[in-house]
Amino acid sequence: MAEERIDVKKTYKMYIGGNFPRSESGRTYKALDSDGNLLANACQGSRKDFRDAVKIARGAFNGWSSRSAYNRGQILYRIAEMLEDRRDQFMRELGPIGFKTAEAEADINASIDRLIYYAGWTDKYQQVFGSVNPVASSHFNFSMLEPTGVVAAFAPEKSPLLGLVSIISPIIAGGNTCVVLASEEFPLPAISFAEVLNASDVPGGVVNILTGSREELSEHFSSHMDVNAMCYTDELPSDMKKLIDENASLNVKRVVKRMIKDWYHEDSQSPYFVTDFQEVKTTWHPVGF
Amino acid sequence: MSNTETKDVPYKPTSPNSKLDFASVWEYAPAPQDSDFAEVKEKYDLFIDGKFVKPSKGRYFKSTNPANEEVITEFAEATQKDVDKAVKAARKAFEGEWSRISAKERGKYIYRIARMIQERAREFAILESMDGGKPIRESRDVDIPLVAAYFFYYAGWADKLEYAFPGKQPEPLGVCGQIIPWNFPLLMLAWKIAPALATGNTVVLKPAETTSLTALKFAELVKDCGLPDGVVNIVTGAGQTGAEIVNHKDVDKIAFTGSTKVGKLIQSSLAGTDKKYTLELGGKGAMLIFEDAPIDQAVEGIINAIYFNQGHVCCAGSRLLVQEGIADKVIQKLKDRLATLIVGDPLDKNTDVGAINSKEQFETVNKYLELGVEEGADIYQCDCKVPDNGYFIRPTLFTNVSQSNRIVQEEIFGPVLTVQTFRTAEEGIEKTNNTPYGLANGVWTDKGSKIFKVGSKMRSGVIWANTYNKFDPTSPFGGYKESGVGREGGMHGLAAYIKN
Structure with missing residues (x-):
């Protein structure tokens, strides 16, 4: 009789600066399937992990924001290609956490399409939302959009793949870098998505993904002085909401709240999600001989 | 150009290679701007619901001319009750007459304001210089012409908003609380009120306590323009009055221009609410x-x-x-x-x-x-x-x-x-x-x-x-980082006054 093969399980770590480190704190928590069985031990990200990630995201900002719009578009498209290629992996990822086969397929399809949607916006939002301004004096005057900087975001809790992809895409399409906290209850698809990112020409540090607790990290996400914007799309407990807003005022952080329940709805994707993380820069120059 | 070498030729002050020395060549005679025709009342009340009303606590504070330290007039101090009255008036106008007026007609009211400012431009310039200390050359040639230009620019947007927001149905926010600084008093009022009205909102505005004069003159002008009651409300006072506006439950949006320190306080006091805000703060x-x-x-x-x-x-x-x-x-x-x-x-x-x-x-x-x-x-x-x-x-x-x-x-x-x-x-x-x-x-x-x-x-x-300090209503203005959130001016300035 053939011996039963013991399968090799993946260790799920976090994604910081293009690497997959464990939490410096050494802490983990249990990621369970829908029957309550252990799927894996997820890292319990700490304040220090977040601070490391922000430093790396800041370091990656100049390079990423200087990429051409065309190049960023191609890289987003490449992520979509890689995700398409790894459909089976995500079917296996989503099944145990409650997605029926058809639901998982739909989720993966929508995620791929969402990446392509934003890939297409990279070299267009500037044309739609920038302007040449007819000032009355003898000056040439134009307004362009520039990325806000480093964005800290809570990925949607109940949509561990599509929701995650839907918030990362517009942020990086616009040249920002980010530190994203994965769904706390379903952290594993986010780490598998990090593998996709890692295989997709996305420079290390542009997207950093932590796993852990919102309750613990909301204080640090919102108070970090080198984070330019904070974003979430779920209804949060009112005290957490208030804490985030208050901390944001320490360095006039932009707080982007878009309450989205259904990530399949047409309102869940929009170029305005790109402009949420853009600053308008207006340049003047005299006109003359 | 070589005149400095020839003794007979008088020193030419415009020579780019020489020290500019106007004073020893020319004596400047005084060139005072006649200010008699700019009327200033002994004291000013609050402008709420289309009427000038006394402050509920009856308190007034003095405003001085910083160039000679003489008292010019007195302004009413708006307290919580007054601010509440102003917000209620603005709410009533927003839900009533102002929302029923078509966008086209709304725009025409704003055009009317622009024209009326042009007509009374010199008077406004004089008052601005008296109350705030800025040279008449600047208030006359920069501030007031820009005020008229901002109203004129935004007036035209009123019935064209859908072109500014592709794929969106722009909707007004409601009652906007606006708090402005003392450096460009009437101009900052224009930056705030013009886009707010164009997008169909109503406003409660607080000018800075040292420079409220032109805002109250503007209130008179609003009356002359026949704007529906409650669309524009002006309440005067210091920081506490501002705080009453920020913390009022029925205000939908706060627009603030001022220091980064106060801006952060405002951002923090709005924590946990769904009020929208734009902040134009400090710079270096x-x-x-x-x-x-x-x-x-x-x-x-x-x-x-x-x-x-x-x-x-x-x-x-x-x-x-x-x-x-x-x-x-x-x-x-x-x-x-x-x-x-x-x-x-x-x-x-x-x-x-x-x-x-x-x-x-x-x-x-x-x-x-x-x-x-x-x-x-x-x-x-x-x-x-x-x-x-x-x-x-x-x-x-x-x-x-x-x-x-x-x-x-x-x-x-x-x-x-x-x-x-x-x-x-x-x-x-x-x-x-x-x-x-x-x-x-x-x-x-x-x-x-x-x-x-x-x-x-x-x-x-x-x-x-290759230039500096130029402003224009078509040109968006606002900061990165701790200099603020949002833009004022231009097409982008409209976004501050419509729903997400």
């Missing part, structure tokens, strides 16, 4: 002058960047960064040019630099002057005559400063320039961005590609290239 603008820059133009630009409006400009170019090779030359030319500035009576048409807006600000700026010296910087001030009364400060520049000096890092909001040097473009950019602010910066060079590269690396909402 840098001007990078490269060796290939047109130096004389640059010197003129620097003077305009920092001494315009006594330096009471959030986007003022208060830090000069000169490329090393031309530093001595630029500094010398600046000092020479400084010597020609006329500091004095704001109502004199020759005046370049008027009075510091208030006693409080006068003391703040003086503290920074002392601090700069304590920090080891070299101070230079023009030796111009300054009136005995009133709050006047000589245009000042500091050399021998370092990036970490407080006079380099903090917003002084006065006629004080710091001068540093740089070698490479990268170093200049690094120094430019090395403050928590990001409102405006300048770059001076004759090389086009350098302008675009340097401009794209400066983290600020406005870049003035």
Whole structure:
């Protein structure tokens, strides 16, 4: 009789600066399937992990924001290609956490399409939302959009793949870098998505993904002085909401709240999600001989 | 050009190679602006629901002319009850008449305001200079014409909003609480009220307590224009009145222009609410002058960047960064040019630099002057005559400063320039961005590609290239980082007043 093969399980770590480190704190928590069985031990990200990630995201900002719009578009498209290629992996990822086969397929399809949607916006939002301004004096005057900087975001809790992809895409399409906290209850698809990112020409540090607790990290996400914007799309407990807003005022952080329940709805994707993380820069120059 | 060598030919003050010396050639006769026809009442009430009403607690505070320290008039102090009344009036107007008027007709009301301001422009300019201390040349040629232009520009947007927001149905927010500063009183009112009305909102506006006069004159004008009651409400008072607006439960949006410190307080007090907000806060603008820059133009630009409006400009170019090779030359030319500035009576048409807006600000700026010296910087001030009364400060520049000096890092909001040097473009950019602010910066060079590269690396909402301190209603304005959130002006300024 053939011996039963013991399968090799993946260790799920976090994604910081293009690497997959464990939490410096050494802490983990249990990621369970829908029957309550252990799927894996997820890292319990700490304040220090977040601070490391922000430093790396800041370091990656100049390079990423200087990429051409065309190049960023191609890289987003490449992520979509890689995700398409790894459909089976995500079917296996989503099944145990409650997605029926058809639901998982739909989720993966929508995620791929969402990446392509934003890939297409990279070299267009500037044309739609920038302007040449007819000032009355003898000056040439134009307004362009520039990325806000480093964005800290809570990925949607109940949509561990599509929701995650839907918030990362517009942020990086616009040249920002980010530190994203994965769904706390379903952290594993986010780490598998990090593998996709890692295989997709996305420079290390542009997207950093932590796993852990919102309750613990909301204080640090919102108070970090080198984070330019904070974003979430779920209804949060009112005290957490208030804490985030208050901390944001320490360095006039932009707080982007878009309450989205259904990530399949047409309102869940929009170029305005790109402009949420853009600053308008207006340049003047005299006109003359 | 060679006239300085010939003794017979009189010294030509415009010679670019000589020290500018107007004073010994020409004596400036006084050129006072007649101010008799600008009527000022003894005291002003609050403007709520289309009527001037007394404040509920009956308290008034005095407003002085900073150029002579004389009391001009008194303003009512709006307390919680008054603010509540104003918000209710604004709510009623928003849900009632103002929402029923078609966008086209709404626009026509705003056009009417623009025209009426043009008609009474000189009167407004005089009052602005009397109440705030700015030279009549600036209030007459910059502030008030821009006020009219902002209303005219936004009036036209009222029935065209769907073109500004592709794929969206723009909807107004409701009642907007607006709090404005004292440096450009009526202009800041225009920046706030014009886009708010164009998008169909109603407003409760609080002018700064030292400069409320033109806002109340504007209230009279609103009445003359026949605007429905409650669409525009003006409540006067100090910080506490502002806080009442910010914390009022029935206000949908707060628009604030002022210091970063107060802006952060406002952002924090809005925590946990769904009120929308835009903040136009402080700045510490840098001007990078490269060796290939047109130096004389640059010197003129620097003077305009920092001494315009006594330096009471959030986007003022208060830090000069000169490329090393031309530093001595630029500094010398600046000092020479400084010597020609006329500091004095704001109502004199020759005046370049008027009075510091208030006693409080006068003391703040003086503290920074002392601090700069304590920090080891070299101070230079023009030796111009300054009136005995009133709050006047000589245009000042500091050399021998370092990036970490407080006079380099903090917003002084006065006629004080710091001068540093740089070698490479990268170093200049690094120094430019090395403050928590990001409102405006300048770059001076004759090389086009350098302008675009340097401009794209400066983290600020406005870049003035080979110019500085220019404003226009079509041109968006606002900050990166701690200089604020959101934009005012232009098409982008509309976004601050519609639902997400």
